[in-house]
């Protein structure tokens with residue numbers, strides 16, 4: 001039996017790994033999730049726990065344990081809020097996020113029974129990666145479980161250097177936003193091998209050579225185009241980024257490379273514990289510190305204002321605070337709540353004179369009856 005590396009631990013208290021699948025529309029996220037689902041079911045004694053976060057997907061090729069579509073109907077949201085499809089998906093995700101504490105509770109409850117939790121995200125990548133709800137969901141999950149981002153790339157559609165560069169820049173943005181361990185999953189290797197991508201990532205000169213030989217890289221005078229020069233420079237920048245991630249080639253259709261993917265997930269747990277968690281603890285400590293400082297600052301300003309006030313009006317405090325004896329009497333006073341919607345005031349109803357208005361010409365006080 002071809003068991004993934006994660007089974008080796010054997011510890012019952014070990015937390016499950018969370019895989020957040022992100023990728024451009026049509027890259028093969030849902031097919032990939034289905035493939036890893038069937039791989040784990042066949043080769044692992046524990047089935048994964050799957051969350052579908054795409055409210056607009058018509059059909060998912062797997063049975064999710066939690067499905068956003070059971071909670072929110074994005075078409076109804078579009079109608080009610082008068083939104084287009086993307087606004088509807090985003091609002092549906094926002095509404096679902098307000099309930100995410102309950103989702104986390106369910107995940108925590110099921111954690112002892114599973115080794116992997118898989119999140120399938122909306123097809124419109126920016127809805128998840130650049131929205132507050134996407135960040136809240138990712139942060140919430142990552143602060144509870146070892147989490148890794150699986151960035152799915154449509155390999156056959158990424159063979160042009162400019163497309164490859166755009167895809168890598170997007171991945172780079174997500175890496176720096178989430179700060180989570182990151183696996184580049186070159187999907188559809190049954191159609192196109194991902195070797196070219198590995199070479200470009202390993203050797204920026206190979207990428208630059210591919211760029212130079214690509215049609216449209218020079219203008220009418222034979223000079224490199226602006227885009228060409230920009231991408232040349234970007235390849236140097238991305239060289240540093242490539243060092244921080246793992247890359248695997250898979251075919252969600254045939255199942256090729258899925259074992260290597262799980263090996264990368266297992267290795268990523270180390271990165272999560274050694275880099276992400278300490279960073280999270282540091283960020284939390286910094287937030288606490290700044291909160292504490294702002295509280296102290298407010299208190300100091302209040303005390304300063306208060307002492308100035310006291311200095312200006314030495315009798316002020318005598319009026320403000322009653323003696324304890326007076327306070328004791330207050331406890332016996334019956335408080336009548338006034339229902340303003342009552343049509344007829346009952347006899348002796350309290351008249352709030354502070355609300356009476358004086359016109360400029362003459363005072364208009366209520367007449368005694």
Ligand SMILES: Nc1nc2c(ncn2[C@@H]2O[C@H](COP(=O)(O)OP(=O)(O)OP(=O)(O)O)[C@@H](O)[C@H]2O)c(=O)[nH]1
Nearest residue numbers: 024025026027028029030031123187188251252253
């Ligand atoms: N040949 C091949 N086709 C694949 C592979 N993975 C996915 N596909 C096909 O790619 C198309 C898109 O796959 P999906 O899984 O729907 O992609 P997605 O990223 O979930 O799509 P959205 O939900 O629209 O973002 C489908 O036609 C799949 O059959 C693969 O490994 N090889």
